[in-house]
Amino acid sequence: MIGKNMLLELVELSKSYKSGSKRVQAVDGISLTVDAGEFLAIKGASGCGKSTLLLMVGGLLSPDSGQVLIEGTDPYALSSDQRARFRSTHLGFVFQQFHLVPYLNVLDNVLIPALATNRSQAKARANELISHFGLEHRLHHTPAELSTGEKQRVALARALFHQPKVLLADEPTGNLDSENSEIVLNALNQFAKDGGCVLMVTHDDQAVKSAQRVLGIKEGRLMPETETEVLIKS
Amino acid sequence: MSLFRLIIQEMQHRKINFLLGLVSVVIAVACLIAALTLLQADEIQTTFILEKKAEEVKEAGNQLEDAMRKITKGLGFNILILPANQDLNEFHLTGIVAGTMPETNVKTLAESKIVTVNHLLPMVAKKITWPEKKCDVILTGTRGEVPILHRALKKPLQQQVPKGSMVLGHQIQQKLGLSKGDEVQLLGKKFKVTQTYPERGTADDSTVWINLEEAQELLGMQNLVNAILALECNCAAEDRVAQIRDEISKILPGTQIIERGPPALARAEARNQAHASAVASLEQEKASRIQMIERHADFAAVLVPLVVLGCGAWIGFLSLENVRRRAAEIGVLRAIGLRSTQVFGIFIIKAFVIGVIGALIGYFLGYGIGIIWGNLPESVNPEEALFSGRWLLLSLIFAPVLASLSSWIPALLAARQDPATILQEG
Numbered sequence: 001m002i003g004k005n006m007l008l009e010l011v012e013l014s015k016s017y018k019s020g021s022k023r024v025q026a027v028d029g030i031s032l033t034v035d036a037g038e039f040l041a042i043k044g045a046s047g048c049g050k051s052t053l054l055l056m057v058g059g060l061l062s063p064d065s066g067q068v069l070i071e072g073t074d075p076y077a078l079s080s081d082q083r084a085r086f087r088s089t090h091l092g093f094v095f096q097q098f099h100l101v102p103y104l105n106v107l108d109n110v111l112i113p114a115l116a117t118n119r120s121q122a123k124a125r126a127n128e129l130i131s132h133f134g135l136e137h138r139l140h141h142t143p144a145e146l147s148t149g150e151k152q153r154v155a156l157a158r159a160l161f162h163q164p165k166v167l168l169a170d171e172p173t174g175n176l177d178s179e180n181s182e183i184v185l186n187a188l189n190q191f192a193k194d195g196g197c198v199l200m201v202t203h204d205d206q207a208v209k210s211a212q213r214v215l216g217i218k219e220g221r222l223m224p225e226t227e228t229e230v231l232i233k234s
Numbered sequence: 235m236s237l238f239r240l241i242i243q244e245m246q247h248r249k250i251n252f253l254l255g256l257v258s259v260v261i262a263v264a265c266l267i268a269a270l271t272l273l274q275a276d277e278i279q280t281t282f283i284l285e286k287k288a289e290e291v292k293e294a295g296n297q298l299e300d301a302m303r304k305i306t307k308g309l310g311f312n313i314l315i316l317p318a319n320q321d322l323n324e325f326h327l328t329g330i331v332a333g334t335m336p337e338t339n340v341k342t343l344a345e346s347k348i349v350t351v352n353h354l355l356p357m358v359a360k361k362i363t364w365p366e367k368k369c370d371v372i373l374t375g376t377r378g379e380v381p382i383l384h385r386a387l388k389k390p391l392q393q394q395v396p397k398g399s400m401v402l403g404h405q406i407q408q409k410l411g412l413s414k415g416d417e418v419q420l421l422g423k424k425f426k427v428t429q430t431y432p433e434r435g436t437a438d439d440s441t442v443w444i445n446l447e448e449a450q451e452l453l454g455m456q457n458l459v460n461a462i463l464a465l466e467c468n469c470a471a472e473d474r475v476a477q478i479r480d481e482i483s484k485i486l487p488g489t490q491i492i493e494r495g496p497p498a499l500a501r502a503e504a505r506n507q508a509h510a511s512a513v514a515s516l517e518q519e520k521a522s523r524i525q526m527i528e529r530h531a532d533f534a535a536v537l538v539p540l541v542v543l544g545c546g547a548w549i550g551f552l553s554l555e556n557v558r559r560r561a562a563e564i565g566v567l568r569a570i571g572l573r574s575t576q577v578f579g580i581f582i583i584k585a586f587v588i589g590v591i592g593a594l595i596g597y598f599l600g601y602g603i604g605i606i607w608g609n610l611p612e613s614v615n616p617e618e619a620l621f622s623g624r625w626l627l628l629s630l631i632f633a634p635v636l637a638s639l640s641s642w643i644p645a646l647l648a649a650r651q652d653p654a655t656i657l658q659e660g
Contacts, residue, residue, distance in 0.1 A: 051658060060569055061654035081573045088571020095657065099566040103247030104240070111235035116571035122235065158570070170657075 013066035028220035041211030050201035092159030096171035129157035149180030262545035263596025269534035271604025318488035375449020553644035565656030581645035589634030
């Protein structure tokens with residue numbers, strides 16, 4: 001059953017990799033739900049499987065077993081092209097490395113999602129987001145001319161272009177100073193308050209504190225709440 | 235924002251990659267077009283040379299014909315139309331025609347549709363003793379050539395001897411010590427020597443020529459002639475004399491036809507040989523030009539595909555490098571929602587655009603090479619002669635196809651890249 005406000009549900013999600021002769025269980029039977037308006041942080045050490053989990057939720061890495069449901073739709077049940085379109089309309093991505101297109105200016109970088117959907121009034125929407133993140137004066141600058149904080153704000157504007165339901169953030173503050181981290185975290189919080197849900201993987205304490213709910217992950221499994229609290233405090 | 239804008243921005247950003255790709259396409263197209271243009275220049279040159287050669291051959295032919303005319307004049311007429319009553323044996327023994335026929339035969343022949351002979355010359359000839367000089371001569375009367383009416387007027391081989399004039403053969407002139415301008419009496423009639431011939435080594439050396447009418451009067455042969463001289467037409471078939479006899483016998487029944495000796499045959503053969511030799515020379519030039527064009531075409535047939543293959547491989551390598559460098563970008567575009575076909579399109583459209591630009595530059599570069607190295611004759615405008623809209627169109631099809639095909643595999647690899655792997659690595 002899908003809850004009234006549930007946007008994201010993971011059911012017994014597993015994924016393993018072959019590393020040399022050994023098989024590594026990156027994600028091991030993770031189940032969780034995230035409601036609309038919720039900002040969930042997943043904290044764990046490097047290599048614990050949190051990025052793999054995020055890619056599976058993002059429809060980019062099919063699980064070995066289990067199910068991902070976003071607003072009741074399993075993206076892996078869709079064809080490759082349908083899944084791409086689904087991603088463009090339902091999901092937003094923010095990466096630690098920003099992944100801006102180096103030869104496009106700020107406006108064009110924010111407009112990239114329009115390539116996938118041909119959204120009407122795309123330029124107006126991009127300008128609105130650029131203004132929202134205080135980048136009007138950087139409109140025609142390329143990423144190389146921006147500060148790291150500005151780059152991440154451009155990446156956020158790009159992620160929010162299509163007003164997705166779910167925002168997936170992979171170490172979004174990993175490369176930022178505290179001032180810029182705060183701007184980004186505030187933006188994620190605002191997104192959740194506006195009715196979306198945020199799934200953020202991080203090991204940044206400041207980022208964790210901004211989240212409404214925190215889950216710990218260790219060796220591909222979600223940790224019990226008591227262990228998570230210890231993890232947060234550590 | 236459009237895919238095209240993205241592609242153009244990327245080309246502006248990675249200028250080296252774009253320029254290297256463009257240079258490859260330009261080289262491939264320029265090589266192809268230069269080869270085609272130079273071959274075209276070869277053909278124009280060949281046509282020009284052969285036309286010039288043909289003109290030279292024609293000119294040489296005209297000169298030869300003129301020379302032959304002069305030779306012919308020297309050798310004399312080669313067909314003798316003799317009266318029916320002429321004993322040929324006697325003629326061969328004495329060289330004198332005793333028989334006669336009406337002078338109207340000449341008119342009949344001239345008004346006929348005869349094709350096997352031309353240059354009709356009626357004559358009377360008789361061996362006499364020049365009483366005033368006490369000397370034996372062959373007195374010949376001619377009235378000049380009678381034009382064959384259905385033919386274009388030909389320049390006569392032998393000019394008419396005007397009334398009161400006398401032309402002397404070499405032996406007579408020497409023997410009597412006469413020279414041009416002297417006045418003499420012949421059979422009681424006064425003549426002025428108007429011309430003397432150099433030695434010919436024939437009976438002509440002992441001949442005196444006067445006007446036909448005067449000769450007829452002096453010899454008592456009014457309205458009669460001994461023979462009609464003619465020149466065979468070069469259009470006659472293998473058995474020429476038989477054909478001439480056949481045709482003349484239908485017009486002048488009973489007359490006898492004799493061919494005067496091998497010089498005439500040799501003359502005809504020489505004329506044919508000269509013509510054949512000129513034609514052979516023209517053919518040889520043509521064959522040599524064709525051989526040269528074929529050699530150039532063979533060379534181009536090897537060089538052009540090699541260059542095209544090399545450029546194609548280089549474009550493929552550059553595309554692969556471009557895909558590798560843009561791995562993170564591809565991952566993000568896929569994550570954001572671009573379909574694999576769109577990613578494929580980004581690389582193929584880029585290759586296509588490079589192909590179109592390269593086609594235009596390459597065409598005009600190859601065309602320029604053709605103009606510079608085509609070595610066309612001065613009378614030909616190379617810009618006009620070598621420009622080909624068809625080849626420009628061919629370039630505009632060939633280059634984008636080459637660039638797109640070369641980038642096909644890299645574009646497929648880009649489209650099939652796993653965004654998860656890329657983003658995890660990034």
